[in-house]
Amino acid sequence: xxxxxGIVWLHVDLLVSGLANTVxxxxxxxxxxxxxxxxxxxxLVRRAHVAGHIVRCLIDVARCTPFLLFAYLIYYxxxxxxxRFDNWGAGMVALIVYHSAYMAEILGAxxxxxxxxxxxxxxxxxYSGLRLFRRIVMPPLALNAAPIIGNQIIQIVKDxxxxxxxxxxxxxxxxxxxxSQYFVPFAAFITAMLLYWALCxxxxxxxxxxxxxxxxxR
Amino acid sequence: MNRMHSPTKMDDSRAVLNIIGLSKSFGxxxxxxxxxxxxxxxxxxxxxxxxxxxxxxxxxxxxxxxxPDRGRVLLNGxxxxxxxxxxxxxxxxxxxxxxxxxxxxQHFALWPHLTVLQNVMEAPVHVQRRPKDAVRxxxxxxxxxxxxxxxxxAFPARLSGGQKQRIGIARALAMKPELLLFDEPxxxxxxxxxxxxxxxxxxxxxxxxxxxxxxxxxxFAREAASRIAFMDRGGIVESAAPDVFxxxxxxxxxxxxxxxxxxxxxxxxxxx
Amino acid sequence: xxxxxxxxxxxxxxxxxxxSLAGIALGLPIGLGMxxxxxxxxxxxxxxxxxxxSLLRASPLVTLLLLLFYGLPDxxxxxxxxxxxxxxxxxxxxxxxxxxxxxxxxAFPREQLEAARAVGMRRSMCFRRIVLPQIARxxxxxxxxxxxxxxKVTPVLAIVGVVDITRAAVRIGADTYQPLPPFCxxxxxxxxIIFALVSVQRWIERRQARLEASA
Numbered sequence: 001x002x003x004x005x006g007i008v009w010l011h012v013d014l015l016v017s018g019l020a021n022t023v024x025x026x027x028x029x030x031x032x033x034x035x036x037x038x039x040x041x042x043x044l045v046r047r048a049h050v051a052g053h054i055v056r057c058l059i060d061v062a063r064c065t066p067f068l069l070f071a072y073l074i075y076y077x078x079x080x081x082x083x084r085f086d087n088w089g090a091g092m093v094a095l096i097v098y099h100s101a102y103m104a105e106i107l108g109a110x111x112x113x114x115x116x117x118x119x120x121x122x123x124x125x126x127y128s129g130l131r132l133f134r135r136i137v138m139p140p141l142a143l144n145a146a147p148i149i150g151n152q153i154i155q156i157v158k159d160x161x162x163x164x165x166x167x168x169x170x171x172x173x174x175x176x177x178x179x180s181q182y183f184v185p186f187a188a189f190i191t192a193m194l195l196y197w198a199l200c201x202x203x204x205x206x207x208x209x210x211x212x213x214x215x216x217x218r
Numbered sequence: 219m220n221r222m223h224s225p226t227k228m229d230d231s232r233a234v235l236n237i238i239g240l241s242k243s244f245g246x247x248x249x250x251x252x253x254x255x256x257x258x259x260x261x262x263x264x265x266x267x268x269x270x271x272x273x274x275x276x277x278x279x280x281x282x283x284x285x286p287d288r289g290r291v292l293l294n295g296x297x298x299x300x301x302x303x304x305x306x307x308x309x310x311x312x313x314x315x316x317x318x319x320x321x322x323x324q325h326f327a328l329w330p331h332l333t334v335l336q337n338v339m340e341a342p343v344h345v346q347r348r349p350k351d352a353v354r355x356x357x358x359x360x361x362x363x364x365x366x367x368x369x370x371x372a373f374p375a376r377l378s379g380g381q382k383q384r385i386g387i388a389r390a391l392a393m394k395p396e397l398l399l400f401d402e403p404x405x406x407x408x409x410x411x412x413x414x415x416x417x418x419x420x421x422x423x424x425x426x427x428x429x430x431x432x433x434x435x436x437x438f439a440r441e442a443a444s445r446i447a448f449m450d451r452g453g454i455v456e457s458a459a460p461d462v463f464x465x466x467x468x469x470x471x472x473x474x475x476x477x478x479x480x481x482x483x484x485x486x487x488x489x490x
Numbered sequence: 491x492x493x494x495x496x497x498x499x500x501x502x503x504x505x506x507x508x509x510s511l512a513g514i515a516l517g518l519p520i521g522l523g524m525x526x527x528x529x530x531x532x533x534x535x536x537x538x539x540x541x542x543x544s545l546l547r548a549s550p551l552v553t554l555l556l557l558l559f560y561g562l563p564d565x566x567x568x569x570x571x572x573x574x575x576x577x578x579x580x581x582x583x584x585x586x587x588x589x590x591x592x593x594x595x596x597a598f599p600r601e602q603l604e605a606a607r608a609v610g611m612r613r614s615m616c617f618r619r620i621v622l623p624q625i626a627r628x629x630x631x632x633x634x635x636x637x638x639x640x641x642k643v644t645p646v647l648a649i650v651g652v653v654d655i656t657r658a659a660v661r662i663g664a665d666t667y668q669p670l671p672p673f674c675x676x677x678x679x680x681x682x683i684i685f686a687l688v689s690v691q692r693w694i695e696r697r698q699a700r701l702e703a704s705a
């Protein structure tokens with residue numbers, strides 16, 4: 001077994017490149033999903049509006065959809081409709097679209113939970129538009145929603161592993177490559193799992209820093 | 219600037235605030251019914267009245283936190299909320315008018331993610347675009363004035379209601395407003411904390427700040443107000459100097475209101 | 491897509507459901523056991539359980555599944571696709587259940603326990619009659635949520651050859667050169683099932699909120 005880990009270590013560059021791809025994938029998807037989710041949540045919170053209802057339905061459907069099937073649909077299914085993605089494109093699109101729905105839900109709920117007074121004082125003091133959002137709405141929103149958003153980012157990292165099925169060279173794929181070439185399955189996949197764990201701990205560390213900032217202000 | 223004909227008896231050119239024919243209903247409930255009044259520079263007007271009389275709504279229509287159905291609001295001659303052409307103002311134009319009106323909220327409404335000092339400095343720096351160093355000096359002076367300088371680096375969540383409200387007043391003053399609005403500033407406070415806030419307000423009034431105050435604190439109104447506007451069921455029923463209003467109210471509704479309040483005051487005195 | 495194709499998708503769906511149920515049925519009590527160990531602060535084991543739960547919650551199911559299916563034989567333990575699938579599902583979901591149970595246990599009012607011990611209840615009875623009924627009730631929405639999460643990840647079992655919905659859909663798509671319809675059918679089966687679970691969860695939450703409000 002030690003010998004197996006030695007073989008894995010020999011080819012650690014493969015794992016590292018897989019890890020790098022996972023990180024790139026997850027970070028870009030998370031940022032895009034947050035951005036799109038923020039935009040969508042502004043429609044979502046207009047409950048009385050027709051658009052709000054439609055968005056609500058779409059988000060509910062997205063949250064009831066298995067991610068893997070969604071990724072399959074985009075990679076294998078869309079070409080029938082003339083939309084062809086390569087595996088990176090399909091992976092990114094799947095991650096971003098899927099998790100934008102979750103982010104919109106999270107940000108919408110966080111927005112509704114903000115005390116109305118805080119925002120009203122912003123209006124009364126002459127804040128409007130982007131300035132109101134950036135200086136008055138976003139900071140307390142981000143602090144309150146940090147743990148849940150952190151959780152969702154971890155979810156994005158884990159969902160990125162599914163993309164091994166469409167041959168995207170992320171971490172799990174790299175581990176599979178090593179194990180199929182050098183017959184060290186246990187060592188390869190355990191190493192991959194430990195690397196995912198490390199990523200998760202990094203995200204949780206970031207969340208706890210924000211958590212301490214939030215507690216000081218609570 | 220177009221000086222319009224207004225039905226108020228006061229000379230418009232001295233009026234900081236001019237309200238003309240303001241009406242507002244919530245659904246089928248008429249909360250404000252064709253209200254008009256003016257506030258001159260340096261006046262402290264206290265809006266008194268039973269709950270449901272429309273006092274808070276009237277106050278909140280001044281800076282268009284509530285949007286009136288009809289009527290006009292003029293700040294030093296300029297319209298608030300509606301442009302001269304009669305079109306509803308854009309958010310940015312409305313924000314520009316609101317910069318000039320200070321507001322103190324019943325539940326303090328301090329920004330939780332900022333320290334005390336940051337709360338006071340925030341709007342002058344980012345909305346009025348004044349230089350940070352000058353604003354900091356003024357902010358610290360204001361905090362000293364309301365007695366909150368030692369807590370300038372604390373977060374609002376750690377402070378008492380009275381402390382928060384004094385900071386709220388400093389925050390509003392930092393904007394150098396032409397008019398200060400107070401929306402029941404002491405109603406959410408424990409009784410022993412009310413005095414410290416009223417003391418600050420009394421000082422402001424005696425220094426000549428133009429203030430409109432919605433309050434239930436009769437003693438404050440009697441001592442600090444230059445005029446009492448008594449509201450009932452959506453209209454200003456009586457407007458008089460405090461000594462006149464409290465000793466010899468002209469209308470029956472004002473009489474009933476004062477009777478109820480003095481009875482309540484007597485009861486609380488007896489039980490304390 | 492022919493009638494037999496649709497049938498194979500449905501039978502794949504059945505496989506998926508059965509495997510999910512197995513995962514839930516095993517994961518719930520195992521998660522509870524781990525939560526009790528951490529709550530009871532059993533020496534040595536507690537640390538191990540904490541690390542295990544943290545690792546498993548951070549691991550993607552697909553990686554875990556590949557580890558078990560290819561890695562266990564490497565260690566000399568033979569395992570088939572279905573067993574690997576159920577084992578992976580159970581390990582994964584039990585870690586999440588552990589955290590759900592644990593937060594309910596941590597929030598449980600100490601005085602009730604003391605009252606039970608004061609009248610002479612033994613630990614096991616105290617747990618069975620006082621603690622468990624209450625934490626089961628308060629944890630219910632979170633537990634149901636985790637069940638819907640479990641069903642959402644079951645498509646991954648196709649990767650080791652379990653003939654579930656996903657594999658059926660992929661096979662039909664490859665056979666007919668029309669991948670879109672079988673995927674749509676698969677989605678049309680999954681989405682209502684999960685939606686039903688989510689609706690149940692929301693109904694439970696609403697009922698509990700109402701009960702709490704009237705109390």
